[in-house]
Amino acid sequence: MQVPSDISHDSGSFKRISSAQVPIGRSPFSKEEEKIALYGAFCLFLSTIEFLIPKPLPFFRLGLANLPILLALRKESPRFILALVGLKIFGQALVNGTLFSYIFVFSTAGSLASGITMTILSFLPARHLSLLGISVMGALASNLIQILLARYFLLGEGAWLIGPPFLALGTITGILLGAIALSLSETPLLSPSPQSGKEPDPETMEQDESSETMHQTESMGAAIPNSRFLQAFQSFLLQNLSPGILFLAGVLSLPPFLFTESLIDKGLLTGFYFLCAGLSGKRIKTFPNLIAFLGITAANLITPLGQVIFYLGTFPVTLGALRLGAFKAFTLLGMIALSRFTLRSYVPVPGRLGAVLSRMFFYFERITERKFQLRRTRIWEDLKTLIQEVSQEGMGHRPQAAGPSRTTLPGCLFVFLFLTVSWIALAL
Amino acid sequence: MGIDRNRQSLITSIRQKVRLLDLGAILISIVVLGGFSYHVYGNRGGEAVLYIQNQSKVWIYPLSKELELDIPGPLGLTHVRIKDRAAFVESSPCRDKICIHMGKISRNSEWVACLPNRIFLRVQGAAGQNRPGEEVDASTF
Numbered sequence: 403m404q405v406p407s408d409i410s411h412d413s414g415s416f417k418r419i420s421s422a423q424v425p426i427g428r429s430p431f432s433k434e435e436e437k438i439a440l441y442g443a444f445c446l447f448l449s450t451i452e453f454l455i456p457k458p459l460p461f462f463r464l465g466l467a468n469l470p471i472l473l474a475l476r477k478e479s480p481r482f483i484l485a486l487v488g489l490k491i492f493g494q495a496l497v498n499g500t501l502f503s504y505i506f507v508f509s510t511a512g513s514l515a516s517g518i519t520m521t522i523l524s525f526l527p528a529r530h531l532s533l534l535g536i537s538v539m540g541a542l543a544s545n546l547i548q549i550l551l552a553r554y555f556l557l558g559e560g561a562w563l564i565g566p567p568f569l570a571l572g573t574i575t576g577i578l579l580g581a582i583a584l585s586l587s588e589t590p591l592l593s594p595s596p597q598s599g600k601e602p603d604p605e606t607m608e609q610d611e612s613s614e615t616m617h618q619t620e621s622m623g624a625a626i627p628n629s630r631f632l633q634a635f636q637s638f639l640l641q642n643l644s645p646g647i648l649f650l651a652g653v654l655s656l657p658p659f660l661f662t663e664s665l666i667d668k669g670l671l672t673g674f675y676f677l678c679a680g681l682s683g684k685r686i687k688t689f690p691n692l693i694a695f696l697g698i699t700a701a702n703l704i705t706p707l708g709q710v711i712f713y714l715g716t717f718p719v720t721l722g723a724l725r726l727g728a729f730k731a732f733t734l735l736g737m738i739a740l741s742r743f744t745l746r747s748y749v750p751v752p753g754r755l756g757a758v759l760s761r762m763f764f765y766f767e768r769i770t771e772r773k774f775q776l777r778r779t780r781i782w783e784d785l786k787t788l789i790q791e792v793s794q795e796g797m798g799h800r801p802q803a804a805g806p807s808r809t810t811l812p813g814c815l816f817v818f819l820f821l822t823v824s825w826i827a828l829a830l
Numbered sequence: 831m832g833i834d835r836n837r838q839s840l841i842t843s844i845r846q847k848v849r850l851l852d853l854g855a856i857l858i859s860i861v862v863l864g865g866f867s868y869h870v871y872g873n874r875g876g877e878a879v880l881y882i883q884n885q886s887k888v889w890i891y892p893l894s895k896e897l898e899l900d901i902p903g904p905l906g907l908t909h910v911r912i913k914d915r916a917a918f919v920e921s922s923p924c925r926d927k928i929c930i931h932m933g934k935i936s937r938n939s940e941w942v943a944c945l946p947n948r949i950f951l952r953v954q955g956a957a958g959q960n961r962p963g964e965e966v967d968a969s970t971f
Contacts, residue, residue, distance in 0.1 A: 526851070534844075535852035542859050559877065566867040573859040584847045585840055706879060706890035720890055 435758050438482060440793055442489040442758075443765035444470045449494055450770065464575050465541065467494065471517065472533050472540075472583040475524040483524075487517035492755075493762055499684065499742030502652055504555055504734050506741075508548050515547040516540035533587055534580030541576030545569055556730055560701030586782055636683045642813030645746045651817045652744025658828035659736055665729050667827040672736035674823060679743040686739075695731040702727030768792045878936070880917045882910060883950045893917065893936065893953065903947030910951065922947055 431439070449467035471486055478486075491513050495501040500509070520540040523531060545568055553561035639648075662668055680686045708722025769792055809817070878893040884903055891897055893915045900907040906923035916936035919929040922944050929944035941952040 531851035535855035538855040562870045569863045710888040
């Protein structure tokens, strides 16, 4: 299986390191931080691989991103596992651009529920409970909490109806993932590094040539060609807006979007955010978004509310339920679009968390960049080799701040206009 | 042939590592799934809803939602209220106010009607047996 170099969901978010000569020195991260970052990058990589696998149902997920967590159980401390879970949650939210959306809430709740369950169960002796059983229970905990959240935030009573098939699929994927983990568990992902105390090569390394964003010419789906306007707009965003100010614009746009009660205003804002996200180079897929919109709306029709518009057989379709379903669907999709427009994966998160997140993204970028031939019959060995090589490459690489660190006056004006559009909906 | 042998040895290797509590975990998952399915598809009578009908339109509201509604009829607006999982007519432009005196409805197939104003209310889906004679056909109305 050939792994393409641009397989991230949204590879336009990643910025190449600037072309400064980087003196090699000791890594500023502890061994544990390096390991967590590597495992986290592996989680993101598998999440991206899963994205490529055709699914029988739109929302069906194998949960491949949980494989590194399973493999780390019983080998690493509970603190390591929970840190890895947190890193995976934030990493996926930033890569997929869903930090400001319900998806982040669902992902956090599900990942925490399964992470805590699996960590607790890992204390049981392996001779009684293997990774397969742990994986099944982790999947159950994750799915139960997500059904609960879907009931109260998204689908209403319809969430109970999709609960059983969701749980059934979760049990199957839990077994599958557990079996995969079981077959791989004896060969460690990361061998103890023989070079942990060794000074790296004293020669300086030349980083990537360009400081431009990778895949800057991504357009909305595949329909809009890379016009000069698009390129100019994307260039304007990169050169005049720091990640921090974009992030702030996203945060400040959330309240008016969430509190507007008008369906039309919510729909218009959703369209506006999708337009911005598409113009900024983020890949917007129409079909999955349409399916999500229809699915959420249909689920809310289960509880009739208001005037009956028509009957589907004997099932009444009511105006109130239709409006409520559309409202919730716009809320979810709008938040996703807002996140995708205002988040870059190198958001300057402060402290050690930010540093380890950046490290994880560095490894993730390295893993996905390499044109590496993953052979189906030797996929695990090839993956391990890849990760070992990336890990060695990371030794001594000093993290660099990527992206512009300041916002210009035109950038501020853009943010002001963006926020005005968001808040005007609330005022109307 | 080589791939089949590899697959066979992989399956054997996994089988050897499966433990008793793994089967217990799968069983727990199946039991939870079964219980959930029964609760959702089997025992669940459906949430109680209130059907409101006038001469031309039908409205449906869950009894769990507290609401006040004005339903138009030939004489004017009949004010219907849903409160504490029961529905009742609070005011109506009819002369005798029989619909108001019929009181609250909350059980399956209980009904209230304002004949002069051509408004009909019926509960559907709530738990509880119908009392004899309580069933009514809305089409007759």
